[in-house]
Amino acid sequence: MDWSSENQAYLMKLISMIRQQLEWFYQFHVKKNKKATPPDSAIVEKKLKEIAGKMDSPPAIEKLVQRLGLSAFERDILVLCAALELDPGFTDVLASVHNDGSLTQPSFSTALAVLKDAHWSAISPANPLRYWQLIEINNAPLITKSSLKINDHILYYLTGVQYLHPKLREIAEPIYTDGLLAPSQMQLAEEIIKLCTDKNESAQLPYIQFSGIDNADKASVASYVSTKLKLGLFGISAYDVPMNVTEAAELACLWNREAALNDYALFIDCSDIDSNDKNRTYALKSFIRALRGLVIINTHELTLNLKQPTVVFDIKKPSSTEQLSLWKEMSGANGNSEALQLNKLVSQFNLSADAIHKAATEIFSNDLKNQVHNEAYQDVIQKKLWKTCCNYTRPHLDELVERITPVASWDDIVLPDPQKNILRDIAVQVKQRSKVYGDWGFENKGLRGLGISALFAGESGTGKTMASEVLANELQLDLYKIDLSKVVNKYIGETEKNLKRIFDAADDGGAILLFDEADALFGKRSEVKDSHDRYSNIEVSYLLQRMESYRGLAILTTNMKNALDKAFMRRIRFVVQFPFPDAVQRAEIWKKIFPQNTPQKDLSTEKLALLNLPGGSIRNVALNAAFYAAHENSGISMQHITKAAKAEYDKLEKPLTSMEIKGWQ
Template sequence: MDAGHQTDAAAMSTATAEVLARLDAHARAIATDAAAGVADGRSRRRSRHPAGESRRAAVHPSDDGDRKDYPAGAAHGEGSLATLVACFGLTPFERDLLVLCAAMELGPTAAARCAAASGREFPTFSLALAALAEPHWSALTPDAPLRRYRLVEVADDGVLTTARLRIDERVLHFLLGVPQIEPQVQGLVARTAAPGRLPESQARLAGELAEAVSADGVAALSGGDPQTRREVVVTAARAAGFGTFALSAADLPTEPADRVALARLWEREAVLLPAALLVEVSDPAKAPAAEAFVAMLGVPVVLSSQDPLPAPTTQRVHLVVAPLDQAEQRGLWRDALDGRGGDADVAALVAQFSLPGHVIRAAGALAREVGGDLRAAAWRAGLAHARIALDELGRRVASRAGWDDLVVPERQRGILHEIVAHVRQRATVYQDWGFEDVLRRGLGVTALFAGGSGTGKTLAAEVVAGELGLDLFVIDLSQVVSKYIGETEKNLRRVFDAAERGGAVLLFDEADALFGKRSEVKDSHDRYANLEVSYLLMRMESYRGLAILTTNQKKSLDQAFLRRLRFVVDFPFPNQAERAEIWRRVIPPRAPVDGVEVERLAQLTVAGGSIRNIALSAAFLAADEGTELRMRHLLAAAHTEYVKFERSVTPTEVAGWV
């Protein structure tokens, strides 16, 4: 048994001996009165207490319904009993009553001594009022500490004065110096581990939060991602002398009475541990329940959320986790790569990714484990971590196509290469050369890909993403746009916030769902439509990656919007020579062919997307027949493709095919 446990055991042994001695004295007095036949024995027994210390009905001063500041707890060297008395502000009578209940669990003779003193083999309030010093009725009121914090439980099997009293098991373990947590909160709260060394800006924030929690007890933290906020809170709580437990607002009871019960239980736990509580609000709909729960607590608590929560009726400190600056990210990457990454490698990683510290540490660990080209491994690890948030918001397209797969005029190809250069060299131009200080705004790389269906817009985006070594996420704007005011902006913000980590290539498909000639405001719908477009363009311009819009109807877009885009790439309908080149590239060299003439196939007036569909369908027809791919298979597939557009294949297009 360690010194702390020995101190706790000794303190409890002394306290229980004193309380049981009072019971013995009371039992002897009863026996003396009975033997002497004194009719007014009760009055004489009361006279044993000094004047003014008899049963008084004064209201306990511990709780007037307002928030209280609880001390962090006494050191174990003073004994757990002293800690509990100090933290909950127990009166001497309440302390002795609690010890009497503990004696029933610890002393084999306690039941018999209770029976001798009261006729019942267990502690009761009437026994305590009669036998213990400085009694007061308010000790067992519902809002007094013994019952408010469930230090003592009253059996629901009789009147208050004669009901069985029992110490709570969690409190008994605490008094004996046995570390434990209340079983009823174990499934709701989780202990949070201490993080490693925080970046300087977050360490300063943790210091501010520690002061706020120590002074006011309640603070709010927003910004960053949940894990980063958790690391800041744990560091702050540790600096303030607390452990940290986390609770999800989604797990809070729905019934107010159940929330009150949980609040009382946690207040007791916070005092006994001692610990701060981190309430994490991931769903804004759960914010009211979280606020109501926090309002009942008088112990250190931090509300964590992505966005600031509505201001409550009471004042509290609100702090924000800011993104890490590039110097901090470089330091984190160097540490994560264990010093094995060169300055150029680290600079490239910082230029591309904007990851939280815990993600950088995880990516670096994964890169070291994989080995080989450390920069390539770290890049892949960064992509893997960054894409987690986007996978549920968009469709990720694996970038397998290269420049040779893209058939577009040289002018368009040149613009695409220019887009790649803007993304790849943005760190050099903006930071190293100082253009960021001069321009300040519109630093994001934005592009509009305009052209008919199947002309290669998505393929071009895939080629650009592959050249940059980035993920391509296709976001369907028709699914993002909402008829409810404010919802479209909220959906767009989620997309861009998630994409910021890895600077993914964002392809907003069907821009016509949002863009259009709406600069002339005729009604409220037009005004909000303009706001939505402006918000999208603003986020695109500030986005650190590449954001691409696609449209089939460039003429319907307002010129004021087009001027805010850095690149506009027109994808024209392919001419016959370009169609022939697409046909050559779309049929694999390994495919068995017989008599397939590319120049005749190019007579079909269809775009690249349809060419790919026809070639694939014809290949399945040939494979099903067990023969080589022939022109008749391609003719049958062409008829099927034309049906989709409610067109018919003309004799001119298929002249000489069969």
């Protein structure tokens, strides 16, 4: 027989024992048959031991008794209530005992009269039956006369059907991870396991708090610990904890019951909780303090003063060396990592162990893994590795700022040679940062100044965003545009918080961050006359500090370079001045502005170059002219350009002079 069948047999044997006691009570007390012989409980107990001895794990009822602390009498009350659901003839037995055909439900009074080892404390709300809500009471004027019913979920548990309680299932998700752990993470996991197994059996475990910024690796560590301790792991969000303290306490009690019966551990995600939200933090702390068993609290910066033993573990991402080892292991590239440029990959992307495992599993199908040492496939694998890593570092940043899909290349941008050369220097430094910082040891001199930062200055439409696209294409990196005028917040400290979220999210992939409208934050810093001035300067300093330590490229754009503080300028590595294009440059822009398939009709780039417009406005004119021509089903002519140019000049609130369109008609 399997465990389920044996468990059923054990439970039915207990029900049979209770039925025998009821039938004897009926004969002896109701029928006044003084010759009735009480059942021999020793025979039943012997049979129960025989059944239990054959089982791989204890019967559900005995596990419940042991875990929740029920007495023999309380166990029998629970079995009495279960019998009513599982034995169709049990209602008739109860009616006989009550000597009333309408009384077919058990009560405390029935249990106290019929069952062995009865004690009044079983009725107490503080005792297991009522505290753990194992039974439901249909209140009567006298509690002893109230009818009793077994909790449906507990009935299923006793019959061997195990599932998470519906109230918990609404907010809790099982956590299963098969991701790799780095050696440093494995060491922390083993420390947690030792902490849990060394404790006194009757003592409450300390709360385990995970600090750090990567939720995936923290979940992997928690999953590994739970698996080794033979516990099922469930996760809930701190936002699902009721704000009402009474409701939170009831939820904690329900979890404690389910965790004790089913060997569960709880992972509470508090990573997004605002420490300034006092009401939620108070409710959360009340909830956690009521929990028992293995409780792992995931935080980033929130400090929870639980006034109970708490052990904090800082779960960091794998080191660069560990990440390289994981990539080698997952790719099968041991001894051939240079061919796949795994060092470059690790330098650019700071991935968690979980992300490396998922990305490598996605990339290296059996066929592709077999081609790791085949030179013909290595370039394909390199590009796939790079692209996949970009994908795995996007999600958190995509939630915060706008990602731009770069389409411009070096051939598209029109700039004087000195400016183009600076852009190429920027690309070279980003490409070689691994060699200079890592291999040559510059990173050992401190993190400050290791970030690559640039200031793009010039009027709107002169090519600042296009230059950023060119760099993103050249470096094969994501480009994110952040409007600093929207990031700057009037509330003290909020700007810094917004910037921190952006940099933290971007740091994993070293994406190119394009901070637009830098003048919103980087105007000449004022003398400190009030608290707002002081905090504005703190925000500027914070952004500069993060730019200097950022592992990617940070670009700031401004229309007013002269308005920027010289102290700020000294901390920017590259400055590119985007001039307003002259006639020669405008002609070059016009030559490149139309796609190859665009029909044209007698366009003169020399005449078009007379329009005194920057590149961005030239693109607007060309695009609008294309729509005019398409509507007329003809090629783009000077007439269409004239109409589009007038609309663009009106938008810019500037006059279109006759000299600019001289000879167009």
